[in-house]
Amino acid sequence: MSRLITASRFFLWLAILGVSCAMLIAAGFYLHLRPGLPPVHQLLDTRLQTPLRIYTSDDALIAEFGEKRRTPVTIDQIPERQLQAFLAAEDSRFYEHFGVDIIGLTRAAVELASTGEIQSGGSTITMQVAKNYFLTRDRTFARKFNEILLALQIEQELTKQQILQLYLNKIYLGNRAYGLAAAAQVYYGKSVEDLDLAQMAMLAGLPKAPSAFNPLANPERALTRRNWIIGRMLDLGYIQPDDYETAINAPLTAHYNAPKTEVSGDYVAEMARSEMVARYGEAAYNDGFRVTLTVKSENQTAATSALQAGLEAYDRRHGYRGPVDTSDVVPADEDAYREALDNHPKVEELYPVLVISIDEDEQNAKVYSRHLGEGFIPFEAMTWARPYRSVNSVGPEPSKVSDVLSVGDIVYARREPTATEAAPLTEDGESVTDSLAAEPVPVIKPVAMSLSQIPDVQGALVSLDARNGAILALSGGYSFSQTKYNRATQAMRQPGSIFKPFIYLAALEQGMTPATIYNDAPIVQETESMEPGWRPKNAGGEFRGPTRLREALYRSRNLVSIRLLQDLGIGTTIDYLRQLDIPTDHLNRDLSLALGSGSMTPMDMARAFAVVANGGYDVHPYLIQSIEDSEGRLLFEAPPAILCDSDCDQLRESTPTVEVGFPAIRVAERLANARAVYILHSMLKDVIKQGTGTAAQVLERDDLAGKTGTTNEQKDAWFSGFNHELATTTWVGFDQPATLGAREFGSTAALPVWIDYMRVALEDMPAANMEQPPGIVRVRIDPNTGERASPGQENAVFEIFREENQPEERASNGLSGDSEDANLPRNLF
Template sequence: MITASRFFIWLAILGASSAMLVAAGFYLHLRPGLPAVHQLLDTRLQTPLRIYSSDDRLIAEFGEKRRTPVTIDQIPEKQLQAFLAAEDARFYDHFGVDVIGLGRAAVELASTGEIQSGGSTITMQVARNYFLTRDKTFARKFNEILLSFQIEKELDKATILELYLNKIYLGNRAYGLAAASQVYYGKPVPELNLAQMAMLAGLPKAPSAYNPLANPDRAKVRRDWILGRMATLGYITADERDKALSQPLTAQYNATRTEVSADYAAEMARAEMVARYGDSAYSDGFRVTLTVNSDDQAAATNALQRGLEAYDQRHGYRGPAGTTDQVPADEETYRDILEAYPRVEDLYPVLITAISDENNQAAAWSRHLGEGFIPFNTMTWARQFRSTNAMGPEPSKVSDVLSTGDIVYVRRQPAEEQSAETVASDSDIADNETTMDENAAPVIAPVSMALSQVPDVQGALISLEAKSGAIQALSGGYSFGQNKYNRAIQARRQPGSTFKPFIYLHALEQGMTPATIYNDAPIVHQGDEMEPGWRPENASGEFDGPTRLREALYRSRNLVSIRLLQDLGVDDTVAFLDRLKLPTEHLHRDLSLALGSGSMTPMDMARAFAVIANGGYDVQPYLIQTIENSYGDVLYEAPPAILCDRNCDQLRENSPTPIVGFPAIRVAERLADERAVYILHSMLKDVIKRGTGTGARVLERDDLAGKTGTTNEQKDAWFSGFNHEIATTTWVGFDQPATLGFREFGGTAALPIWVDYMREALDGMPASHMKQPRGIVRVRIDPASGDRAAPGQENAISEIFRSNNVPERTAGNGLSGDDDANLPRNLF
């Protein structure tokens, strides 16, 4: 008996020694390849690229993984306890490895040939998630154990738990606890209730199997088990458990909730970040702050969309987006029919389910808004579209416009235009949602809708801070979701008469004045076998004869501009435009240049008008203000622009470089004579006061200036305007150039958009005028000849000049100023 006992003792010692030798062998073999634990603290979690406005509002998020790292102090204690109950109840007692759990895993391996439950502690999951694969092999498990020992030795429990909760995958692209809280419940972790905490704690075991969106029944079983475990472990009371168990499932998918509609600007920033950092831009947690202001951007987006819709409705109703004969039917059928018609911005696709001429309305159903009705008074604009220049008669009843089975787009009517029982804010409306009391059955009132249609026409708006070039707002089309083509920076179009101020600026630098007389009379260029003849006209088809340059600019007289360019010389003018840093490679080298031939993007025009607005300094548009890494370190900050008149190179050389690789300042050199620019400001203010831009007078400001532009056959409509602080350009046209209609001009299609935007952008801003430079004088002149007015001349007007360009002659008869004897040669 004793001999047998000794045999078994020695056998046990031998087995233990062998196991220790095997373990030691594995340790010696695997240890050199194990990563250092301190790398955990330096690990960059894959965090998406986030784009913010200048006032710190989220514009966009780019990246495959949604993650928002949090510290252990930001997580409620009960949420921590829920994870411990679900994953590792002995977390604070073990040294990285739970012997009981490992024993269970070993039995599974021996009996089935593979590890099923794993027996992993939270520490072991940290080791696997950060350093290892998820392969269920013995070698990987042994590595996991060794790493867990090291982690527990070098890191405290709180740090380990924080690493775990920031790394784990919880389904639906949510990595980490904070991201999952937003994805499933649309709120931060501290705002979760106990039932929601338990639901999230149940996800690490199997994010797909226990996903409350995909498998709500299994998810609830897992949640309830965790609540029971929490009560058993003393984390919560029985009453807290029972109350949480009675809670219904409230999880629903919540997309990233952006705060600013600036998709075109966000895409520009994304492209710039990828150009700088490659694919790591999407995963390294960069935070990019743009120069875009959220209020200005909202004003730009709304102004452009409303302006394009207004143009579209002026030209009539093009008919339904689609039709179906499956009416009446059930809501599921309606939902399937409308699936092919996406929501476009604030326009919702609806199915017309009934027509009532007696009640003056149509019944409609929307998968976004539910049941609704369209009053006839929202359809009166809907004359039949026949061509850009022709429409059918005005409708007199609902059936003149709509038919049962039509699929049309509508806008939810503002609350003030609805009856009391249908009022609900748009913020309460999303796909398939209805507003309801938590403890009551849903009450769905019919929604009042206004007939609309998705515009065919497109446009762009760009607003720059004139003295720095910072982009304050940018919209490159009606809807980024519908078409990602950014017309603000990609569409090269003829600028038309919006280009004339640069010709006039050159003339002012060359000694001409606002009082210089040119003849507004026909010009005919005979053609030849190679080129056809050219007979340019004014937009009105009329001619005014002798005209001062000031009047010719604010009335946009084409023939004066052509004669002016002819005197200045095309080559010299192009050289001047090069000095202004306009993209002359896309401009024509002939007299048509005076009418804005060639092509420029809306951004080109906005930048060029910013040069005029700021007094003649070279500024370049920029969008990114700062770039920060995931630790909050500033990697890049846009340097401020310093307007410089002299010794600019010395200013550059003496500026420090606070961020390595980037200049401390951007030196904006003077490109144009400030006196000529000041006079041009005055002339362009008259465009608004008495010229083609009088529609801007509704803003009731005296510091605004600008220029309308319309190209041949009304294919492009422009307005570029400014005060001394802000320069804004708007453009309207079709992507495939076609006429906007013979009644559409810069002042009717583009200017109203500019006005709607500037009303918001300038709200509360004091008037800002360019300061009068030295060398400017004011003289009374004869309005007919441009000469000095005679003493006592009754019809004399005041004009400004550079001091070396004041008219030398006095008007002919000294009284009336109507003597043509001294009219200048520019008339002939």
């Protein structure tokens, strides 16, 4: 008996010694590690890595940038059942323990002792918060001890609800989704509150191993994990048996959902991203900035559609260039079809398709698309496809399908919507599934399509608020996915005749009038700076003789413009262009300047016309309206533009700054005489009423003015048009300058794009005409001489003048407008 007591005492003291040693070791670790532990209160101030999001002025999402997709939510926004699903999966005793689950840790210790490795970890949700926010993912004992210490601190300083909120916003759930809200969107395209029980359990199964239990990568393992969690929820009393049966039998409904952008505006999104990185560096991608642009969603959608439609229309006019590729067709082998299409991406709304058969009656071509499955292209959807021969000629119109397509051809086609279809498609062309239904919503097959092709030609559209320079819409090419090159801001192109209004404005400022007569006749210049025997001519080659400046502008007469520049002086004109803040570095210093030689970007041109549109005030394009941080605090707001006629420097100096380099207002000083600009408005309205821009009359507005532009050999086609509030420029051409074709001009290639866009942009906008400034008079003139008309002259027309430049009164001498032109000015010679 004494031996038993002695042995018991020995083992008791041994146990006490072991516990004491363990406590001493633990205390030693605590004293060693405690000074290096971060303060827990930092958790409440932690900035989660949240992507940069860019919105239109009317709050439509354009783009999202950042490695991690995250949308922080509060605990109140998360349904109770979703919380219970995570507790069942990760930490069912969460509300009972003090941050550390002794049972879980004991299990982990046994695994370490028996295998030499920590396998399950035994981490509580609180410990995972400590690890995710403060620690590395190294599976070491030291890191685990730090995790335990931090968990104990967190539980002392934060509530359980705060801990859960931190956890559910931080955890990685696969497919670049960080946090519960992002995962709900990625896997189901839903907000957190809209998930059903099966979907909640699926998301709750992801933290343990986001790759292994991912429903997209490993659906079978994900289903097993989901059903286990549903069973745990039943065992824990979180759900009823009926709920269990419904959820356990629900099909997998997860599919990848790309960020849902609401507006097609990749070019403006990239411009905004670049500016944000310039301001904030790499933090732009992670700090959750919300950027609101000046772009209107309706305008931007219209700009993208109008430019794409215009480029496709040009492309069709010049014929079908044939298939983009060919492949051997193995009948009924869908895998082979998909493989043949692998190297051909979808471009905007154009799908790559493989021709797999042609009907015997040659009325349809059967095609396969990896996005849409089987479809068909009817013959009537390819009658446009006359074979391309050169930029100026096409072959005969096809009479049957085989004139255009052959089995094995890979071509691009546009999906034609039909009234019989039962379901919409996602952005990638996949059928949308109803996540609450047992089966996907079907799409009626085969899908009707129309033959198309990706245009070789490119273009740009820039639309500005003329009053302040805000960019209302911008498109820099047919497809951003093809090339990131933004032609609206980067393409230096020859402006051609679209440049003439600025030469005319210089002339009006110097006292010339719309009635000033110039001779539209041949001219030959021999100068060192110009090619020998330079013989400029008008489009069409004809000459009209004595011509008023108004008529010369709306008919875009080249010879008049050259003579006008010759009288103004090249140096004087360049100085005036600088006064208008038009870039002159790439403009020619010779008479070809009158014809728009040199180069400018579409943005430069749009801004220059905005100055004309607003009455002569200096404005500069800007894109970002405001920037907010992740908490919704306003960091920057674009200052309003104040139009200034005098004492602008004093106004500018008295303006306080709200951010370094950003004043509280932007002073837009006058650059051009208001009366000269008003007269130019009138002259450019005639471009639409009776000149090269008459197609714009389809908009049925009386406040529109503009100018077409076509360069030598039709390499660039332009149209800039405006009213007093809105200025829009369109350009069409090839990236590597080449002729658009002998029958392509600004009026045929660029103006239709402008019309399609402005039809939307001007909808519901009241007429916006420039108010007539003081000192303008309206006088009847002789259209042949530009002088004041004789009393009773039948062919007299009204013209507007600056008061001091109006024609002098003349005595009636019985001469009519058909009299000898004895008093015609020297400009004719």
